Every structure is written in structure tokens, then in C-alpha cells.
Amino acid sequence: MEKNVQAVTSEDLAAASEAFRAERANLVAKNAVSSKGIRAAARVPEAVAKSALGFDVEVPQGDRCDQERSGRCWMFASLNTMRFRTIKKYNLKTFELSQAYPLFWDKLEKSNWFLGNVLDTLDEPVDGRLVSFLLADPIGDGGQWDMFKSLVRKYGxxxxxxxxxxxxxxxxxEMDSYLTRYLRGCACRLRRAHEAGVGADDLASMRREMMGEVYQLLATCLGEPPASFEVRLRDKDDKLALSGTFTPQEFFAEAVGMELDDYVSLISAPTADKPFGHAYTVSRLGNVEEDGGVRYLNLPVSELKRCAMEQLADGLPVWFGCDVAQSYLSDEGIMDTAALDVDALFGFPVEGCMDRAERLEFGESLMTHAMVLEGVRLGADGAPELWKVENSWGKDHGRNGFDTISDAWFDEYVYQVVVDKKYLTDEERHVFETEEARVLAPWDPMGSLARTR
Structure with missing residues (x-):
């Protein structure tokens, strides 16, 4: 097919320049944006004012946590939903679960998962899309709720x-860089051995040796995870609330007591290839090999809101995943589609050039960050207006570590919530528990990992 060449001519450029300079609004926008940046110039103070704190349903937490310069948001969000139970059970002022502990096991399990995928794709071309995808980021910091659930089930x-x-x-x-380099070297060695005729048993032996070296690298960077530990928790009145020696699994059962399998992932992806009301999984996405991968139920975003509101009303926080950078005033902790009027600033649709489904389909949006819903403000009709969010960027972020999400922003950029399956309708629960999951490609946007910092 002959390429349709249409060069940008000097006449085109002259016309565009003349049109730009003819509009006073363009000149004002140029001065503001070039001096302060796009978001600062597009900020709408009237919309910002509507994001003032004040909620009808609110679940109090402990002190703010900080993931620092890591992509562990999904771990922090998961641990924050779990520590809430410990704080409440023992009447603690605050409490924090170790985030380094699951990080160690996640890197270890992801390494084993990656090597399994390498052995499973030995006959695929190394420059093909699948192997290239697997090699791109084998042990990145990001993750999903189901992956965290697998870690806790196995390691506590x-x-x-x-x-x-x-x-x-x-x-x-640094740790990720060197571990990634080592694992790509492992992939090279395994594929070279396969090409030389090495059998499956010997390849498996090579894999076990490689995993021993992965453990050594991780222990050097993070220290060895404890097999058991002493605990002494004191409540708000400084009375001893819990003491003893526990293994990590025993501590989870005693101090957290969360029924992991009761909590399910709901997504909302309104694309033509993912009809609502069905279960989905993502090919080759996971970490703990013996526990399998992820499982979602795809529902309209209104259902995600309903389930989240019901869980909050019952006094429990809600893990959720979103595309955090969109329409976000980070310093003020405000996510609101009305708080930034970028389209008015430029004079044509930029943020408004695609809808939710189109953004997913054309690579403009996907889940990048996980946080915790801790409250909701309701309108006169009982519908949600504003959501309170616990982030994991420390107490100095946003408003004492909290963000807010307008309900309109929720409609556009929240893609996943984790709720107790009791909040599903009977039909939804039946589909999630019994339907054979439809398999999405490894690079599907619903396979993205929450990792933003």
C-alpha cells in the first residue's frame, strides 16, 4: 500500500501561527503556562473548594505510611486494610505492618514465576512479542491484590x-536493576542450554540453583525474613494488649484475622472485548506459582461504587486501583475532573478527546496506583459526591497524607476495587465463583500493576 505523504508546509505553519496570535486567550494561556506549568494554569479554584474534607461515612486509620522511593503502593494499600483490623481489635493508637517483609517474598516469588515462564516459552522467538514482554520487567515493584493475597496466604x-x-x-x-539483570542472564542461560539439547530435569536443576542465588541477592539487600518474632502491643491506655512469640502465619491469624478468600477483585473496563458480568484473568500474570494468577469480575463502575459504599458503611476500608496521575492536583491531594480545565486552557479537547473505553483501548489510561478508600460524602439523594483516600506517600503529602476523589473522577479513572464478596449480588457472586475466566493477553491494560510513587 502506497504511503500517503502529507508534509507540513511553511504555509501551514504560517497559518497556524497567525491563528494562534489572533486570539487573546492563546496569548494569556501562553504566558501563564510557560511561567507556571499546565496544571497550575489550568487549576479551577471553585472546583478545588468543593473538595473540602467532611464525610458522612468515615473509617479512621492510624498514622500515615510512606512507601518512599519504591513502587509498593499495592502492598501498602493491602497492609493498610489489614492493619486497620489490628488497630481496632486491640484499641491501638497506631500500628504498622512490615512492608519490607512482603517485598522480599514478592521478589523471590516473581523471580520463580519469571523463570517458569522462561522455561514455558523456550521455543518462542526471543524477539517475539511474548518473550519480549516477559523480559521487559520481570520483577518490577508493582502488583495486584490477588498477588498480595497469595503472599500472605503462604508467608503471613x-x-x-x-x-x-x-x-x-x-x-x-538499584536492587531491581541488578536482580533484573541477573534474571535476564538466567533466561539467556536457560535458552542456550535448551538449544544445546539439555533436558527438562537438568533445566529444572538450573532453575533451583538460580533461585538460591536470587535468595542470596535479596537477603543481602533486605535482610532475611524472620521465622518468628516477639510481639508486645500496647493499647491507647498503655495497657499490654498482645504479647508472645509468633510465626508470621500465626501473627496474621491472631492479630489480623482477615478471611482472605472472602475478598474479590472487581474491575470496570467498558471495552468491547470485555463484556460486563463475566470473570477474567490475565495470561502469565502472578507471583506465587502454586497459587495461580489473578481473577476479576468486570462490572459497571456504578457496581464498584455500590460495593465500596456498603463495605465502608460496615466500618471497613476498601482497597482500590486507579490511574492516579489524571486530573490530579498532587500537592493539594485532589483528584477531580473539574479541578483542572486543560481543554479551556488550550482551546480544544485534550483531556476530553477520548472517553473511558477509548483511553483504555488506545493506551492513554490504565491502573497505575493502589490506595485505600476510607470515607465518602453523600448528596441529598444518597449518591456519593466525594471520596476520602488514604495514600501511602507520607503525612506531608496532600492533607496530612489524605487525598480526595470526586465522584466524577471515580467514574473516569477508578478501575478496580477489592471488597468482601458478600456485597455482590447473588448473580455476580455466582459468576465470580463458578465461571471459567476469560483469558486476557499479558499486555492487556487490565493486567497493569499498581506501582506509582
Whole structure:
């Protein structure tokens, strides 16, 4: 097919320049944006004022947590939903579960998952889309709720004091870089061995040796995870509320007591290839090999809101995933489609050039960050107007570590919530529990991992 060449001519440029300079609004916008930046110039103060704190339903938490320079938002969000139960059960002022502990096991399990995928694709071309995808980011910091659930089921949790942060957990870049390099080298060795005729048993032996070296690298960076630890928790009145020696699994059962399998992932992807009302999984996405991958139920966003509101009303926070950078005043902690009028600033649709489905389909949007819903403000009709969010960027972010989400922003950019399956309708629950999941490609936007910092 002959290429349709249409060059940008000097006449085109002259016409565009003349049109730009003819509009006073363009000149004002140019001065504002070039001096302060796009978002600062597009900020709408009247909309910002509507995001003032004040909620009809609110679930109090402990002190703000900080993932620092790591992509562990999904871990922090998961642990924050779990620590809430510990704080409430023992009447604590605040409490924090170790985030370095699941980080160690996630890197270890992702490494094993990656090597399994390498062995499963030995006959695929190394420059093909599948192998290229697998090699691109084998052990990145990001994750999904189902992946965290698998880690807790296998390894439990521990207090932060039992496995504190290290330089490599606070800033994972170096550790990730060297582990990624090592694993790509492992992929090379396994494929070269296969090409030389090495059998499956010997390849499996190579894999076990590689995993021993992965453990060594992680232990060097993060320290070894505790097999058991001493616990002494004191309540708000300084009375001893819990003491003893626990394994991580025992501590989870005693101090958290969350029924992991009761909590399910709901997504809302209104694209033609994902009809609502069906279960989905993502090919080759996971971490703990023996626990399988992820499982979602795709529903309209109104259903995600309903379930989240019902869980909040019952006094429990809600894990959720979103595209955090969109229409976001980060310093003020405000996510609101009305708070930034970028389209008026430029004079034509930029943010408004695609709808939710089109943004997913054409690579403009996907889940990038996980946080916790802790409250909701309701209108006179009982519908949600504003959502309170616990972020994991420390107490100095937003408003004492909190963000807010307008309901309109929820409609556009929230893609996933994790709720107790009791909030599903009978039909929804039946589909989630019994339907064979439809398999999405590894690079599908619903396979994105929450990882933003």
C-alpha cells in the first residue's frame, strides 16, 4: 500500500501561527503556562473548594505510611486494610505492618514465576512479542491484590519492627536493576542450554540453583525474613494488649484475622472485548506459582461504587486501583475532573478527546496506583459526591497524607476495587465463583500493576 505523504508546509505553519496570535486567550494561556506549568494554569479554584474534607461515612486509620522511593503502593494499600483490623481489635493508637517483609517474598516469588515462564516459552522467538514482554520487567515493584493475597496466604505478615525498612526497600531502583539483570542472564542461560539439547530435569536443576542465588541477592539487600518474632502491643491506655512469640502465619491469624478468600477483585473496563458480568484473568500474570494468577469480575463502575459504599458503611476500608496521575492536583491531594480545565486552557479537547473505553483501548489510561478508600460524602439523594483516600506517600503529602476523589473522577479513572464478596449480588457472586475466566493477553491494560510513587 502506497504511503500517503502529507508534509507540513511553511504555509501551514504560517497559518497556524497567525491563528494562534489572533486570539487573546492563546496569548494569556501562553504566558501563564510557560511561567507556571499546565496544571497550575489550568487549576479551577471553585472546583478545588468543593473538595473540602467532611464525610458522612468515615473509617479512621492510624498514622500515615510512606512507601518512599519504591513502587509498593499495592502492598501498602493491602497492609493498610489489614492493619486497620489490628488497630481496632486491640484499641491501638497506631500500628504498622512490615512492608519490607512482603517485598522480599514478592521478589523471590516473581523471580520463580519469571523463570517458569522462561522455561514455558523456550521455543518462542526471543524477539517475539511474548518473550519480549516477559523480559521487559520481570520483577518490577508493582502488583495486584490477588498477588498480595497469595503472599500472605503462604508467608503471613509481621510487625514493622520484626523486619524494618532498609536502604534497598526505601529505594528499590538499584536492587531491581541488578536482580533484573541477573534474571535476564538466567533466561539467556536457560535458552542456550535448551538449544544445546539439555533436558527438562537438568533445566529444572538450573532453575533451583538460580533461585538460591536470587535468595542470596535479596537477603543481602533486605535482610532475611524472620521465622518468628516477639510481639508486645500496647493499647491507647498503655495497657499490654498482645504479647508472645509468633510465626508470621500465626501473627496474621491472631492479630489480623482477615478471611482472605472472602475478598474479590472487581474491575470496570467498558471495552468491547470485555463484556460486563463475566470473570477474567490475565495470561502469565502472578507471583506465587502454586497459587495461580489473578481473577476479576468486570462490572459497571456504578457496581464498584455500590460495593465500596456498603463495605465502608460496615466500618471497613476498601482497597482500590486507579490511574492516579489524571486530573490530579498532587500537592493539594485532589483528584477531580473539574479541578483542572486543560481543554479551556488550550482551546480544544485534550483531556476530553477520548472517553473511558477509548483511553483504555488506545493506551492513554490504565491502573497505575493502589490506595485505600476510607470515607465518602453523600448528596441529598444518597449518591456519593466525594471520596476520602488514604495514600501511602507520607503525612506531608496532600492533607496530612489524605487525598480526595470526586465522584466524577471515580467514574473516569477508578478501575478496580477489592471488597468482601458478600456485597455482590447473588448473580455476580455466582459468576465470580463458578465461571471459567476469560483469558486476557499479558499486555492487556487490565493486567497493569499498581506501582506509582
Amino acid at each position: 505478615v509481621c510487625p514493622k519492627e520484626a523486619m524494618p525498612e532498609t536502604a534497598c526497600s526505601r529505594n528499590t531502583r
